[in-house]
Amino acid sequence: MKSYREKYFEDYVAVPNPAKPGKVKYVYSGLFLKCYVEGKSLKVRKRTISALEIVSIILYLASALQKAPFNALRITGGLGILALVPWVLEIAAVIRFIAFREFIPEAAKNETDKMMEIGALLHAAMMTIVLVAGAAVLIRSGEMSLSSVPAMAGHLISGILSILIYRLYRGVYAETYRNEHGKPGSRY
Numbered sequence: 001m002k003s004y005r006e007k008y009f010e011d012y013v014a015v016p017n018p019a020k021p022g023k024v025k026y027v028y029s030g031l032f033l034k035c036y037v038e039g040k041s042l043k044v045r046k047r048t049i050s051a052l053e054i055v056s057i058i059l060y061l062a063s064a065l066q067k068a069p070f071n072a073l074r075i076t077g078g079l080g081i082l083a084l085v086p087w088v089l090e091i092a093a094v095i096r097f098i099a100f101r102e103f104i105p106e107a108a109k110n111e112t113d114k115m116m117e118i119g120a121l122l123h124a125a126m127m128t129i130v131l132v133a134g135a136a137v138l139i140r141s142g143e144m145s146l147s148s149v150p151a152m153a154g155h156l157i158s159g160i161l162s163i164l165i166y167r168l169y170r171g172v173y174a175e176t177y178r179n180e181h182g183k184p185g186s187r188y
Contacts, residue, residue, distance in 0.1 A: 011107060032103040032184040033174035042172070046098050049168050053094045056161040063154020069138060070148035076134035080155070083126035090119030090162060097169065103184040109174055120166035127159030 002010070011030030017023045037045045063071075070076055093115035096108070131152055138144040176188035 007107065011105065027182040028105055029179055029182070031106040031188060032177040032179060033106050033109045034103050034177060034184070035100055035109070035172050035174050037172055045168060045172060046100075049094055049165055050098055052161050052165050052168070053091060056158050056165070057091075059154050059161070060158040063151045063158070066151045066154075068148045068151040069143050069145060070134050070151040073134050073137055075137055076130050076155075079126065079130045079133060083123055083130060086119045086122035086126060087162075088119070089115050090123050090165070093119055093169075094165065097172075103177065106176070116166060116169050120162040120169075124159040124162040124166075127155050127162070131155050131159075 011028060012026040013029045014024040015027050017025040035042055064080060065071075093112050096112045096115070100108075100112075134148075134155075135144070135152060138148060178185040178188050180186075
């Protein structure tokens, strides 16, 4: 299996730059992909995913900033901060997906796929761990109260939204097109 660097250098070719004699420019020579959603608009899917991500961010912040015993625990604070790492990956994947044009390089779609898979699923798993660990500590200490329920629900729903975003993204398919002089050509 080729490394990312080897694949990158295979996808670009140095050609003479007519605007600057003696200089070269790099032109993409790999395959292009055109994204689509069966029976639906890609624009609508992009808006839906971005709206769900925004709702997830707002919901997480609203639940994490509540004054509740659940949020005062070290374990929920520590794990909650740790859960931000895969979430940043998920948010970056959503931003890349929204920025997709009609035709994109194959490597860009593959990278976004990996980022979304790792980020969304790991974020959902971390939110579940935060919820279970925090609830277990509160129950064991006898401090579980109704004031913690909204904070716990916010963390849970944020994780569920990550899974929903991932599933919606998985419904985006791609057609492969040949590369003809740095531009998309016929279907592959």
